Amino acid sequence: MSDLTLKIAPSHLQRAAFVYIRQSSASQVEHNRESTLRQYALAQRAMALGWSEQQVVVVDEDLGLSGASAAHRSGFARMTAEVALGHVGIILGLEVSRLARNNSDWYRLLDLCSMTDTLIGDADGVYNTALFNDRLLLGLKGTMSEAELHILRARLDGGIRNKAARGELRRGLPTGMVWGEADGEVRLHPDEAVVAAVSTVFARFTELGSARRVWLWFREENLSFPLQMHHGEQIRWVAPTYMAIHSVLANPVYAGAYCYGRTRQERYVDEHGVLRKRIRRLPQSQWAVFIRDHHEGYIDWATYEANQARLGANIKPKPHEAGGAVREGTALLQGLAICGHCSRRLRTHYRGASQTPGYHCSNKGIENGRGVFCLNVGGLQIDAAITEAFLRAVEPAGLEAAVRAAERLEVNHDAALAQWRLSVERAHYESQRAERRYRAVDPENRLVARGLEAQWEKHLHELEQAQQELARREQARPRTLSAQERHGLLALGKDLQRLWHAPTLSVRDRKQLLRTLLEEVTVTVHREQYQAHLKLRWRGGKLTECDVALPRSRPATIRTDEDTLGLVRRLAQHYSDATIAGILNAQGRLSAQGLRFNQNLVGNLRRHWKIPCFEPPAERPEGELLSIRQAARALGTAPSTLHRWVNDGFIAGEQPTRGAPWRIRITEALRSRFVDNSPDGYVVMQAATRLLGVSRQTVLQRVKRGELDAVLVRRGRCKGLRIKVSNDQPDFFEHTS
CATH class of the missing domain: 3.40.50.1390 (Resolvase, N-terminal catalytic domain)
Structure with a gap:
């Protein structure tokens, strides 16, 4: 102490x-x-x-x-x-x-x-x-x-x-799997509807080949999907999301494997200097525990690995790598074509209003001081050759494929119907349980009875909706093929060309069919011979080669007509490229390729024919040259008035060609004709006609010829044209013949 x-x-x-x-x-x-x-x-x-x-x-x-x-x-x-x-x-x-x-x-x-x-x-x-x-x-x-x-x-x-090394550590299981009573025992979910929903995901993916298309199929069929956030929580049936479908396909537990240590927690310092944590997924080789065939799964391990490879191929590939899901574009070799010169993956492009497909290599070289693609070729002829080779390869199996297509259609509808039948059964159970709860409560306890009665009515309504939807789908179910229909289908299977070009077969389906047999296609273009050499590598290692004739280059005789060139030469002295394009379009002129003009086309045309661009003159003439709108602001009047005066010839306007904008040169003489107050000796048009004894049109003609002076009053209540009439005006009729 x-x-x-x-x-x-x-x-x-x-x-x-x-x-x-x-x-x-x-x-x-x-x-x-x-x-x-x-x-x-x-x-x-x-x-x-x-x-x-x-x-x-x-x-x-x-x-x-x-x-x-x-x-x-x-x-x-x-x-x-x-x-x-x-x-x-x-x-x-x-x-x-x-x-x-x-x-x-x-x-x-x-x-x-x-x-x-x-x-x-x-x-x-x-x-x-x-x-x-x-x-x-x-x-x-x-x-x-x-x-x-x-x-x-x-x-x-x-x-x-x-x-965990013994496979007995109990951790969270995905929806559709539950822990058993024994140590490390994992079983399928006892609910038949849950098992059927998860199994449908794998079956649809085997057919469609894309997690997104499986998700769209569930949404199209209006099917629900089981959701269980935590262990022991009751299963909830909700609309499926893309992440729910993808997580089912990517989880190895569904393939009967026990895994531990698939992720690792890392610490890092963010941009603000704060210590944070993140979860990083590890590759399979770095998993702490991996026990294959640990329990019963929905699929085997070989199917799981094939699904992962297919999912990985659907991801947008990095540059020069294979992969990518099939898209809506019409280029059949998207993701399959390889450049025969540098072995890079070819990219697809589409040109023109018809979206003609083409292939190009992103490896650029320098020729004549410009960067050019290593390979750039149209895709119509190449796609036609690939289609022909593919149909020749599958012709022996065409009959069997036609019959299986009809059977697959029936199977697809049966899978959706099975889900709806289970949904009706589940809704029936929920309504019965709600009824039992309602009947078990004391009738005098109205606070509880009203709530249970509302739940019972809700479940009865959901049961009625499920039954109506099931009945509608059973009526729409395709019937079984008769012997005559099967015979007709076999006859149609012989004509694979007709099946391939049928409007009901989408481009996406054609690409998916090609990928089932083709692994890659090497394209080598020989421009001098107008020929492309194709090397097809089929799945299994077989190689086939073929040559495709390419169309000749378009002749170089297409050029802009001389009349348009002469007009561009005259307009370039006064206007910019954008204004010239507007004048040419106003006159209905088209380029050599039949396109409407724009600033770039006019600039390219002018530079090709070495036409100098418009430059303002160093010494300007007397008066400033303005557009109609600019001149109206400078003179304090409306643009419509100036247009009318230019058309009537009262003031001078300049227009290099038809369709070009009018321009007015603002001089002091022109400014003097626009006044705020009427000068002495100037009268209105009605008084001028009375004093001169002529019509209004005659007075306007004399003003246009300069025989009468006229001004425009811009302000006040008496705005308008004023004519100067003097007493010594000559008789107009003595000059007539």
Whole structure:
């Protein structure tokens, strides 16, 4: 006790005493009550050491959190901040492991306590971190605390791994699998509807070859899918999602394998400097435990590996790699064609309004200072040759394939009908259970009876809907083929060309059929001979070769007509390329390829024929040349008025060709004809006709010829045209013949 008295100075008693309380998990907080009570009792020890009750601060925000890190322990962070500010005289904990099980956090706290003269106390005594012996002892305790955590974790992890190595560690199973009573026993779900739904996923994938198409088939048939979020939770039937279908296809548990350690937790520092954790999936070679044929599965392991290879091939491939699911484009060799010059994967492209397919190699070379593709060829002739070779290969099996197609159609409908029959059976059970609940309740307890009655009515409504849907689908089910129909189908199977080009066979189906036999096609183009050499590698290793004639190049006699070229030469002196394109389109002119002009086409045409582009003159003529809209703003009138005056010939306008925009040169003489107030001697049109004794049209003609002066009043209530009429005007009729 004397040692404690020497270490506890009056300066320590003037500051607060912090009691830190922590349990590692919520289960310990709930069940290990004795340890929690012992930690709260440290507040009484602080008062026994000389601190008052008001000075004792209990920090218990970290209950249920591990001491392996201080990342999420707000209580420990608050206490460390108070120590750094010098507000803490002593820190009390039941043992060092309660404060920290990480040496980095522990020694950081020791350094702060040493700088601020803060004591640390546990069940064994009080320590001053400024003293060497006390600091050495605290350091050893911190090291032992971290080692203890490692040992405990190693023991638990070793036991888990040893049990997992025997395939007996019970972990979460996917929907459709349940644990049995024996150690490590895994069985199929006892619910027949759940088993049928999962089995349908694998059956549809075998036929369709894509997880997305399986998902679309479920949505098209309006089928539900079982969902179980946690072990022991009741199965819920919901609309399937793509991730649910893909997870079924990718999970090895469905193939009868027991797996442990398929993922690994990694720590990393993000861009903000915060330590975070992430889950990384490991390849099969790095799984900690892998036991094949551990239990009964929906598929065997060979089928599972084939499904994974097919799923991997459906992913968008990296550059120069094979793969990718079939798309809607008409290029049949998408993902199969290889360049015969550099062995890169060929890419597909489509040209023109008809979307003609083509293939090109992304490996570019330099020719004449320009980058050109290693290979660039149209796909019509190549696809036709591949189709012919494929049909020749499958012709012996054409009859059998035609019959199997009809049988497969029946099987598809039967699979959907089986799911709907199970749905009706499940809805019938739910309605009966709701009825039993309703009849078991006391009729006088209306609060409960009303709720159970509503549930019963809901399940009855769902049962009625399921029965109606099942009846509709049974009526729409294709009937079994008769002998006559089967004979006609066999006759149709002989004409594979007709079947291949049938409008009901989609391009996606044609591509999928090609991939069943073809592995890759090497395309080598010989431009000089207008020929392409194809090397077909079939599945199984067989090679066949064929040559395809390519179309001749289009003759180079196509050129723009001379009339259009002459017009472009004249317009280029006054307008930009975009304006010239608008003028040519307004006149209905087309390019050499029959296209409407745009700025790029006009620019290419001008550069090809070395026509200089428009440049404003260095010395401008008198007056500024403006468009109609710009001139209207400059003269303070409406554009429609200027258009009318230009058409009537009152003012001069410039138009290089028909369809070109009008332009007006703004001079002082023109500005003087637009006034705000009517000058003296100028009268309105009606007064001018009366004074001159002529018609309005005659007056306008004289103004156009310059025999009469006219101005336009822009403002005021009397806006409009004003004519200057003097008394010495000559008689107009004396000039007539």
